[in-house]
Amino acid sequence: MINYVTLGVRDIAAAKRFYCDLLAEIGAKLLIDGQRIVFIGKSMTDPMLAICVPFNQEPATPGNGNMVAFSPGSTAAVDALYKKALALGARCEGKPGERMPGIFYGAYVRDADGNKLCFNHFLKHF
Template sequence: MIGYVTIGVSDMGKAKQFYGDLLGELGGKVLLDMERITFIGESMAKPMLAVCVPFNGEPNHPGNGNMVAIPAGSKAAVDKFYHKAIELGATCDGEPGQRIPDMFYGAYVRDPDGNKLAFFEFG
């Protein structure tokens, strides 16, 4: 249902390194790199994350209420991705923990450009 989600960044090299390192364990890799926009994912046939320098040339701005949620696969993996993101330069926006009893475990970070990410596991 989702082809790709695009987030604006200020430094393409830094963003490609951050997301390539972060999503590599989920099979994510740079699939298409067109200087201003880069698509990262497992394949062009699956949902991807695109990072781009805004087309209009204006500075990027993280959206208020926008967030990219990444299924981690387990609670332990949520913790692992959260800590890896922090090591890669993200900032904490909510430490790993059970959000809804017996239903949703998640953690939240902001990437180096301020875009909000969630790592989650249902159950």
């Protein structure tokens, strides 16, 4: 259903390094490399993450309440992505753990531009 999600960034080269290194952990790679926008994902037919310098040339700012969630497939993979994001310069917004006991396990970070990311795993499927 979702084709891609876009995050605005100030420094496209730094953001590209951060997201390509981080998302390589779950099999994603750089798919399209434009001057102002890049697309990262597993394939052009799977959901992708786009990062870009805003078209209107105004400063990139994160939206309050906006967040992109990545599901790496296990709680151990959530922990690994959280640690990798911190190592790449992200800041903690919530350490890994159960948020809804027995249902949802997640960890939260903000990238260098303040965009909020979630790494999550559903423990129970309905």
